[in-house]
Amino acid sequence: MRPDPPDDPYRRWRLGARPSGGEKGHHVIAGIETGGTKVVCGVAAEERPQHLLRTFRIPTTTPDETSRAINAFLAEAGTTEPISALGVASFGPVNVERERDRYGWIAGTPKAGWADTDLLGRIELAGRVPTVLLSDVASAALGEQRWGAGAGRAGVAYATFGTGVGVGLVLGGRLLHGNGYPEMGHVLVRRHPLDNYPGSCPFHGDCLEGLASGPAVLGRWGSDTSSLPAEGRRSAFEILGWYIAQLVAVTGYTVGVDRFVIGGGVLKAPGLLDAVREQLPLVTGGPGASHAESLGAPDLLAAPALGDYSGVLGAVAAALPEGAG
Numbered sequence: 470m471r472p473d474p475p476d477d478p479y480r481r482w483r484l485g486a487r488p489s490g491g492e493k494g495h496h497v498i499a500g501i502e503t504g505g506t507k508v509v510c511g512v513a514a515e516e517r518p519q520h521l522l523r524t525f526r527i528p529t530t531t532p533d534e535t536s537r538a539i540n541a542f543l544a545e546a547g548t549t550e551p552i553s554a555l556g557v558a559s560f561g562p563v564n565v566e567r568e569r570d571r572y573g574w575i576a577g578t579p580k581a582g583w584a585d586t587d588l589l590g591r592i593e594l595a596g597r598v599p600t601v602l603l604s605d606v607a608s609a610a611l612g613e614q615r616w617g618a619g620a621g622r623a624g625v626a627y628a629t630f631g632t633g634v635g636v637g638l639v640l641g642g643r644l645l646h647g648n649g650y651p652e653m654g655h656v657l658v659r660r661h662p663l664d665n666y667p668g669s670c671p672f673h674g675d676c677l678e679g680l681a682s683g684p685a686v687l688g689r690w691g692s693d694t695s696s697l698p699a700e701g702r703r704s705a706f707e708i709l710g711w712y713i714a715q716l717v718a719v720t721g722y723t724v725g726v727d728r729f730v731i732g733g734g735v736l737k738a739p740g741l742l743d744a745v746r747e748q749l750p751l752v753t754g755g756p757g758a759s760h761a762e763s764l765g766a767p768d769l770l771a772a773p774a775l776g777d778y779s780g781v782l783g784a785v786a787a788a789l790p791e792g793a794g
Contacts, residue, residue, distance in 0.1 A: 496553040497522070499543055499594065500784030502605055503559045505580055505632055508535060510542045511781045512552065518785050519616040521778065531582050536591035543594045555600040556784030558608030559588055565602050566648050573602055601787045605780050607646045609773070610637025612783030613730045617774035624726035624763075627779070628653075628716060629733035634678040636716070640724055644787075654678040658715045661708045664689075681712040683735055694738035702740070709735070710744030714752045717745065721753075721764040732773040746770055 496515040502508065508527040513520060523546065527538040543552065562576045573589030589595045589602060603611070610619075610627035619625030619639070627637045634654030638645040645651060655676045666689040670679030679685055686694055690705055697705050717729050736742060749764065750756075756765040763769055773779050 497546070497550040498785050498788050499546065499552045499555045500781040500788065501539060501543075501555070501557045501592070502608060502780035502784055503529065503535070503557070503588070504605060504780075505529060505560050508539060509778065509781045510539060510546075511778070511785065512546045513782075513785050514550075515553070515789065518789055519782060521782070521785075524778070524781070529580075532586045532588075532591060536588075539591075540593050543592070547594075552594060553598060554788040554790070555592070555594050555598050556603070556608070556786070556788035557589065557592065557595070557600065558603045558605045558780045558784040558787075561604050562649065563588065563602065563604055564648055565604060565607075565646065569648065599788070601784075603644070603646065603784065603787055604635070604637070606635035607637040607644055608781075608783030608787065609732070609779035610639050610730075610783065611644055611786050612775055612779040612781075613773055614639040614642075614728075615786045616782060617779060618730045618771040619728040620774075622726075622728040624724060625728045625730065626717075626720050626724075626726045627730045627732065627773070628713075630681055630713065630731070630735035631683050631733035634682050634716075634733075636720070638720075638724060638726070640726075645724075653716060653720070654682075656716065656719060658712050661711045663704060664708045677712060677716055681709050681735065683733075686735060694735050694741060697738070706738075706741050706744035707748065709741060710746075710748040711752070713745045714748040717749055717770065718752045718764060721769075725763055727763045727766065727769070728771060729769055730771050730773055732779065736772070742770060742772055 497512050498515055498518055499512045501510050506529055508529055510525040511521040513522055525542045529535055564571050564574050575583050575586045575588050577584050606629055613619045613627050614625040623641055625639045629635050636651050636653040638651055655673055655678055658677050668675030668679030669685040669688050670676050673679055720726055753764050775782055
Protein backbone atom coordinates (compact mmCIF):
# COMPACT_ATOMS: atom_id res chain seq x y z
CA MET A 470 0.00 0.00 0.00
CA ARG A 471 1.37 3.42 -0.94
CA PRO A 472 1.59 5.63 2.18
CA ASP A 473 0.31 9.17 2.08
CA PRO A 474 3.02 11.85 2.07
CA PRO A 475 3.96 12.61 5.69
CA ASP A 476 2.98 16.27 5.36
CA ASP A 477 -0.25 15.57 3.49
CA PRO A 478 -3.09 17.36 5.34
CA TYR A 479 -5.60 15.33 3.31
CA ARG A 480 -4.37 11.95 4.57
CA ARG A 481 -7.70 11.18 6.28
CA TRP A 482 -9.79 12.46 3.42
CA ARG A 483 -12.44 10.25 1.83
CA LEU A 484 -15.11 11.05 -0.72
CA GLY A 485 -17.90 12.77 1.12
CA ALA A 486 -15.60 13.89 3.97
CA ARG A 487 -13.44 16.58 2.41
CA PRO A 488 -10.69 18.46 4.20
CA SER A 489 -10.86 22.07 5.24
CA GLY A 490 -9.69 24.37 2.49
CA GLY A 491 -7.63 26.70 4.62
CA GLU A 492 -6.68 30.13 3.34
CA LYS A 493 -7.84 30.80 -0.19
CA GLY A 494 -5.43 31.83 -2.88
CA HIS A 495 -4.92 31.43 -6.57
CA HIS A 496 -4.88 27.66 -6.47
CA VAL A 497 -5.15 25.48 -9.55
CA ILE A 498 -6.82 22.07 -9.46
CA ALA A 499 -5.91 19.46 -12.07
CA GLY A 500 -8.23 16.73 -13.33
CA ILE A 501 -7.30 13.66 -15.37
CA GLU A 502 -9.79 11.23 -16.91
CA THR A 503 -8.27 8.10 -18.39
CA GLY A 504 -10.50 6.26 -20.83
CA GLY A 505 -10.11 3.19 -22.96
CA THR A 506 -9.38 5.20 -26.11
CA LYS A 507 -8.39 8.66 -24.87
CA VAL A 508 -7.30 10.60 -21.82
CA VAL A 509 -8.76 14.04 -21.08
CA CYS A 510 -6.67 16.40 -18.96
CA GLY A 511 -7.72 19.77 -17.60
CA VAL A 512 -6.93 22.43 -15.03
CA ALA A 513 -9.22 24.92 -13.33
CA ALA A 514 -8.85 27.70 -10.78
CA GLU A 515 -10.18 26.78 -7.36
CA GLU A 516 -12.32 29.92 -7.41
CA ARG A 517 -14.08 28.86 -10.67
CA PRO A 518 -13.57 25.11 -10.86
CA GLN A 519 -16.36 24.47 -13.34
CA HIS A 520 -14.51 26.51 -15.98
CA LEU A 521 -11.54 24.62 -17.37
CA LEU A 522 -8.63 26.94 -18.12
CA ARG A 523 -7.09 24.49 -20.54
CA THR A 524 -7.67 20.96 -21.72
CA PHE A 525 -5.61 18.38 -23.51
CA ARG A 526 -6.51 15.04 -25.11
CA ILE A 527 -4.09 12.14 -25.18
CA PRO A 528 -4.59 8.81 -26.98
CA THR A 529 -4.66 5.88 -24.55
CA THR A 530 -1.79 3.77 -25.85
CA THR A 531 0.61 1.93 -23.54
CA PRO A 532 0.87 2.79 -19.84
CA ASP A 533 4.38 4.18 -20.37
CA GLU A 534 3.50 6.42 -23.31
CA THR A 535 0.24 7.58 -21.80
CA SER A 536 1.69 8.41 -18.38
CA ARG A 537 4.57 10.32 -19.99
CA ALA A 538 2.07 12.48 -21.87
CA ILE A 539 0.01 13.06 -18.71
CA ASN A 540 3.12 14.04 -16.75
CA ALA A 541 4.22 16.40 -19.52
CA PHE A 542 0.83 18.13 -19.50
CA LEU A 543 0.81 18.51 -15.72
CA ALA A 544 4.37 19.82 -15.65
CA GLU A 545 3.65 22.40 -18.34
CA ALA A 546 0.32 23.43 -16.76
CA GLY A 547 2.03 23.93 -13.40
CA THR A 548 4.49 26.46 -14.75
CA THR A 549 1.81 29.18 -14.88
CA GLU A 550 0.15 28.53 -11.51
CA PRO A 551 1.27 25.79 -9.11
CA ILE A 552 -1.17 22.87 -8.98
CA SER A 553 -2.40 22.38 -5.43
CA ALA A 554 -4.52 19.23 -5.81
CA LEU A 555 -5.18 16.47 -8.32
CA GLY A 556 -8.22 14.39 -9.19
CA VAL A 557 -7.86 11.27 -11.32
CA ALA A 558 -10.76 9.35 -12.88
CA SER A 559 -9.94 6.03 -14.50
CA PHE A 560 -11.42 3.20 -16.47
CA GLY A 561 -11.32 0.01 -14.52
CA PRO A 562 -11.71 -2.03 -12.61
CA VAL A 563 -9.59 0.33 -10.54
CA ASN A 564 -8.73 0.23 -6.84
CA VAL A 565 -10.19 3.45 -5.38
CA GLU A 566 -10.12 2.48 -1.69
CA ARG A 567 -7.11 3.92 0.10
CA GLU A 568 -7.12 1.25 2.79
CA ARG A 569 -6.64 -1.55 0.27
CA ASP A 570 -3.41 -2.95 -1.02
CA ARG A 571 -2.57 -1.68 -4.49
CA TYR A 572 -4.55 1.52 -4.04
CA GLY A 573 -4.36 3.43 -7.30
CA TRP A 574 -3.86 0.33 -9.45
CA ILE A 575 -5.92 -0.70 -12.46
CA ALA A 576 -6.74 -4.37 -11.93
CA GLY A 577 -7.83 -7.05 -14.40
CA THR A 578 -9.01 -4.79 -17.20
CA PRO A 579 -9.54 -6.18 -20.72
CA LYS A 580 -7.69 -3.10 -22.04
CA ALA A 581 -4.57 -4.61 -23.61
CA GLY A 582 -1.39 -3.88 -21.67
CA TRP A 583 -3.12 -2.16 -18.76
CA ALA A 584 -3.95 -5.01 -16.40
CA ASP A 585 -2.15 -4.71 -13.04
CA THR A 586 -0.92 -1.19 -13.72
CA ASP A 587 -0.01 1.22 -10.91
CA LEU A 588 -1.76 4.24 -12.42
CA LEU A 589 -1.19 6.71 -9.57
CA GLY A 590 2.40 5.56 -9.21
CA ARG A 591 3.03 6.62 -12.80
CA ILE A 592 1.60 10.12 -12.30
CA GLU A 593 4.43 12.11 -10.75
CA LEU A 594 2.25 14.89 -9.33
CA ALA A 595 0.20 12.35 -7.33
CA GLY A 596 3.13 11.93 -4.97
CA ARG A 597 3.47 15.66 -4.32
CA VAL A 598 -0.05 17.08 -3.87
CA PRO A 599 -3.29 15.84 -2.29
CA THR A 600 -4.76 13.39 -4.80
CA VAL A 601 -8.05 11.53 -5.09
CA LEU A 602 -8.88 8.63 -7.39
CA LEU A 603 -12.33 7.74 -8.75
CA SER A 604 -13.73 5.44 -11.38
CA ASP A 605 -14.49 7.23 -14.64
CA VAL A 606 -18.27 6.84 -14.41
CA ALA A 607 -18.36 7.93 -10.75
CA SER A 608 -16.41 11.02 -11.71
CA ALA A 609 -18.86 11.79 -14.52
CA ALA A 610 -21.75 11.43 -12.08
CA LEU A 611 -20.09 13.85 -9.68
CA GLY A 612 -19.36 16.37 -12.43
CA GLU A 613 -22.94 16.33 -13.68
CA GLN A 614 -24.33 16.54 -10.14
CA ARG A 615 -22.09 19.46 -9.25
CA TRP A 616 -22.27 21.60 -12.38
CA GLY A 617 -24.22 19.80 -15.08
CA ALA A 618 -27.59 18.22 -15.72
CA GLY A 619 -27.93 17.15 -12.09
CA ALA A 620 -27.05 20.48 -10.47
CA GLY A 621 -29.27 21.15 -7.47
CA ARG A 622 -30.53 17.55 -7.31
CA ALA A 623 -30.10 15.42 -4.21
CA GLY A 624 -29.94 12.09 -6.00
CA VAL A 625 -28.21 11.81 -9.38
CA ALA A 626 -27.34 8.79 -11.48
CA TYR A 627 -25.07 8.91 -14.50
CA ALA A 628 -25.04 5.98 -16.92
CA THR A 629 -22.74 5.60 -19.87
CA PHE A 630 -23.49 3.26 -22.76
CA GLY A 631 -20.41 2.73 -24.87
CA THR A 632 -17.87 -0.07 -25.09
CA GLY A 633 -19.37 -1.14 -21.78
CA VAL A 634 -22.15 0.07 -19.51
CA GLY A 635 -21.34 1.85 -16.26
CA VAL A 636 -23.33 3.72 -13.64
CA GLY A 637 -22.26 6.34 -11.10
CA LEU A 638 -24.44 7.46 -8.19
CA VAL A 639 -24.39 10.64 -6.10
CA LEU A 640 -26.84 10.43 -3.20
CA GLY A 641 -27.35 13.30 -0.79
CA GLY A 642 -24.32 14.99 -2.31
CA ARG A 643 -22.06 11.97 -1.66
CA LEU A 644 -20.70 9.43 -4.09
CA LEU A 645 -21.74 5.82 -3.61
CA HIS A 646 -18.39 4.52 -4.66
CA GLY A 647 -15.96 1.72 -3.91
CA ASN A 648 -14.08 -1.18 -5.40
CA GLY A 649 -16.48 -3.07 -7.64
CA TYR A 650 -19.59 -1.01 -6.94
CA PRO A 651 -21.93 0.22 -8.11
CA GLU A 652 -21.65 -2.30 -10.96
CA MET A 653 -25.03 -2.03 -12.62
CA GLY A 654 -23.98 -2.61 -16.20
CA HIS A 655 -24.36 -6.36 -15.67
CA VAL A 656 -27.86 -6.40 -14.15
CA LEU A 657 -30.18 -8.92 -15.74
CA VAL A 658 -33.05 -7.49 -17.77
CA ARG A 659 -36.26 -8.75 -19.34
CA ARG A 660 -36.00 -9.54 -23.01
CA HIS A 661 -37.80 -7.38 -25.54
CA PRO A 662 -40.19 -9.64 -27.52
CA LEU A 663 -38.69 -8.51 -30.84
CA ASP A 664 -35.09 -9.18 -29.81
CA ASN A 665 -33.42 -12.54 -30.39
CA TYR A 666 -29.83 -11.32 -30.16
CA PRO A 667 -27.90 -13.69 -27.83
CA GLY A 668 -25.89 -10.90 -26.18
CA SER A 669 -22.28 -9.78 -26.34
CA CYS A 670 -21.18 -9.98 -22.71
CA PRO A 671 -18.43 -12.61 -22.36
CA PHE A 672 -19.53 -13.33 -18.79
CA HIS A 673 -23.33 -13.21 -18.82
CA GLY A 674 -24.37 -13.10 -22.46
CA ASP A 675 -27.62 -11.16 -22.34
CA CYS A 676 -27.16 -8.90 -19.31
CA LEU A 677 -27.78 -5.17 -19.82
CA GLU A 678 -24.27 -4.60 -21.17
CA GLY A 679 -24.60 -7.61 -23.42
CA LEU A 680 -27.78 -6.21 -24.95
CA ALA A 681 -27.35 -2.42 -25.01
CA SER A 682 -23.63 -1.59 -25.19
CA GLY A 683 -21.85 -0.40 -28.31
CA PRO A 684 -20.56 -3.90 -29.17
CA ALA A 685 -24.09 -5.28 -28.73
CA VAL A 686 -25.49 -2.69 -31.13
CA LEU A 687 -22.79 -3.47 -33.67
CA GLY A 688 -23.20 -7.21 -33.27
CA ARG A 689 -26.97 -7.08 -33.63
CA TRP A 690 -27.37 -4.52 -36.43
CA GLY A 691 -23.92 -4.20 -38.00
CA SER A 692 -23.54 -0.46 -37.33
CA ASP A 693 -23.50 2.02 -34.49
CA THR A 694 -26.72 3.72 -33.39
CA SER A 695 -26.01 6.94 -35.28
CA SER A 696 -25.56 5.03 -38.56
CA LEU A 697 -28.62 2.80 -38.38
CA PRO A 698 -30.72 2.95 -41.56
CA ALA A 699 -33.92 4.96 -41.28
CA GLU A 700 -36.20 1.98 -41.96
CA GLY A 701 -34.86 0.00 -39.00
CA ARG A 702 -34.12 2.79 -36.59
CA ARG A 703 -37.50 2.96 -34.87
CA SER A 704 -37.59 -0.73 -33.93
CA ALA A 705 -33.93 -0.65 -32.91
CA PHE A 706 -34.50 2.34 -30.65
CA GLU A 707 -37.58 0.68 -29.15
CA ILE A 708 -35.48 -2.36 -28.22
CA LEU A 709 -32.60 -0.32 -26.81
CA GLY A 710 -34.96 2.06 -25.04
CA TRP A 711 -36.67 -0.93 -23.38
CA TYR A 712 -33.39 -2.15 -21.91
CA ILE A 713 -32.12 1.25 -20.86
CA ALA A 714 -35.48 2.05 -19.24
CA GLN A 715 -35.12 -1.08 -17.10
CA LEU A 716 -31.84 0.26 -15.73
CA VAL A 717 -33.56 3.55 -14.91
CA ALA A 718 -36.39 1.69 -13.18
CA VAL A 719 -34.09 -0.52 -11.11
CA THR A 720 -32.10 2.53 -10.01
CA GLY A 721 -35.25 4.45 -9.13
CA TYR A 722 -36.68 1.54 -7.17
CA THR A 723 -33.43 1.05 -5.26
CA VAL A 724 -32.12 4.53 -4.42
CA GLY A 725 -34.77 6.97 -5.69
CA VAL A 726 -32.67 9.35 -7.76
CA ASP A 727 -34.44 12.46 -9.03
CA ARG A 728 -32.21 12.99 -12.09
CA PHE A 729 -30.88 10.25 -14.34
CA VAL A 730 -28.27 11.40 -16.85
CA ILE A 731 -27.55 9.06 -19.77
CA GLY A 732 -24.51 9.47 -21.99
CA GLY A 733 -21.92 7.53 -23.95
CA GLY A 734 -21.48 6.81 -27.64
CA VAL A 735 -24.65 4.75 -27.97
CA LEU A 736 -26.77 7.69 -26.77
CA LYS A 737 -25.27 10.13 -29.25
CA ALA A 738 -27.88 9.00 -31.79
CA PRO A 739 -30.66 11.62 -31.97
CA GLY A 740 -33.96 10.23 -30.74
CA LEU A 741 -32.67 7.39 -28.59
CA LEU A 742 -33.11 9.26 -25.30
CA ASP A 743 -36.69 10.05 -26.35
CA ALA A 744 -37.20 6.32 -26.96
CA VAL A 745 -36.08 5.64 -23.38
CA ARG A 746 -38.65 8.17 -22.17
CA GLU A 747 -41.34 6.35 -24.18
CA GLN A 748 -40.38 2.95 -22.82
CA LEU A 749 -40.02 3.91 -19.15
CA PRO A 750 -43.76 3.97 -18.27
CA LEU A 751 -44.17 0.66 -20.09
CA VAL A 752 -41.47 -0.83 -17.87
CA THR A 753 -42.72 0.67 -14.60
CA GLY A 754 -46.47 0.48 -15.21
CA GLY A 755 -46.82 4.25 -15.30
CA PRO A 756 -47.74 6.77 -12.58
CA GLY A 757 -49.28 5.29 -9.45
CA ALA A 758 -47.82 1.82 -9.98
CA SER A 759 -46.31 1.70 -6.48
CA HIS A 760 -42.87 2.83 -7.51
CA ALA A 761 -40.52 5.65 -6.64
CA GLU A 762 -42.23 8.97 -7.26
CA SER A 763 -39.28 10.26 -9.26
CA LEU A 764 -39.79 7.61 -11.96
CA GLY A 765 -42.90 9.45 -13.09
CA ALA A 766 -41.29 12.89 -13.19
CA PRO A 767 -41.23 14.32 -16.73
CA ASP A 768 -37.74 15.74 -16.24
CA LEU A 769 -36.14 12.64 -14.72
CA LEU A 770 -34.06 11.77 -17.79
CA ALA A 771 -31.44 14.10 -19.22
CA ALA A 772 -28.48 14.15 -21.55
CA PRO A 773 -25.11 15.16 -20.09
CA ALA A 774 -24.86 18.94 -19.85
CA LEU A 775 -21.06 18.90 -19.63
CA GLY A 776 -20.59 16.96 -22.85
CA ASP A 777 -17.26 15.16 -23.08
CA TYR A 778 -15.97 16.92 -19.95
CA SER A 779 -18.27 15.34 -17.32
CA GLY A 780 -15.50 13.03 -16.13
CA VAL A 781 -12.61 15.47 -15.98
CA LEU A 782 -14.78 18.08 -14.24
CA GLY A 783 -15.87 15.44 -11.76
CA ALA A 784 -12.21 14.73 -11.06
CA VAL A 785 -11.66 18.45 -10.42
CA ALA A 786 -14.72 18.54 -8.12
CA ALA A 787 -13.47 15.57 -6.12
CA ALA A 788 -10.08 17.22 -5.58
CA LEU A 789 -11.47 20.52 -4.32
CA PRO A 790 -11.04 21.29 -0.63
CA GLU A 791 -14.21 21.59 1.42
CA GLY A 792 -16.12 24.79 0.80
CA ALA A 793 -14.48 25.52 -2.55
CA GLY A 794 -16.33 25.73 -5.84
